[in-house]
Amino acid sequence: MRLTPADHAKVTAAVTAAELTTDGEIVTIVANRSDSYHDVALHWALLAMFLMLAVIATVPDFFLGLLDRADGWSHDYSKGALLGLLLMLLAAMFLLWRVVLSWTPLRMALTPRATKARRVRRRAIAFFAVGTERRTEERIGVLLYLSLAEHQAEIVADRAIHALVTPETWGEAMAALIEAVRDGRAGDGMAAAVERIGAVLAQHFPKTPTDRNELPDRLIEL
Structure with missing residues (x-):
């Protein structure tokens, strides 16, 4: 206006x-x-990242099952590999929300x-x-x-x-x-x-x- x-x-x-x-x-x-309100976008991105972490921690077997079904094989992942994968997922979630909330109307609405x-x-x-x-x-x-x-x-x-x-x-x-x-x-x-x-x-x-x-x-x- x-x-x-x-x-x-x-x-x-x-x-x-x-x-x-x-x-x-x-x-x-x-x-x-x-x-x-870029700080608001940051807060939402962090919230999404921690919510994802909470969900994975609540039902870890479900996400491990998704990994196995991805290539049709059952794997015995090391702790280091699992933590690295978790870090990548959290980073992807954070970046996704930061990109989405770069759209001003949505950022203002939230x-x-x-x-x-x-x-x-x-x-x-x-x-x-x-x-x-x-x-x-x-x-x-x-x-x-x-x-x-x-x-x-x-x-x-x-x-x-x-x-x-x-x-x-x-x-x-x-x-x-x-x-x-x-x-x-x-x-x-x-x-x-x-x-x-x-x-x-x-x-x-x-x-x-x-x-x-x-x-x-x-x-x-x-």
């Missing part, structure tokens, strides 16, 4: 409109995904939702620290971050906002965003979330005559 120029314009307009009612600054970022949530949150905080935190004079910046592949979003706020607004307050904005993303309308969801974030900021940090635009209004797509 990619955002169109119309989506960019819609989100940028929503940020501009929201900031007309508050001294707060809203930054919007959309990323295709927040992590490659990544636990909790893992995705942690990675998205970590990436959002990193972006906030670089581009939003302490970048406003009154420290009232908010980052709205959407990671498309995970269908996960985060709202990270500056210290002054965090002191007055509980995380639960952003629930309506998050719900509007995620619902639209699931319908394939990421741009509409971002704009709706920005509108709700602006309403919260306007309640606690209403617009003052001396306020100036300190952070860019445009949507940033990575």
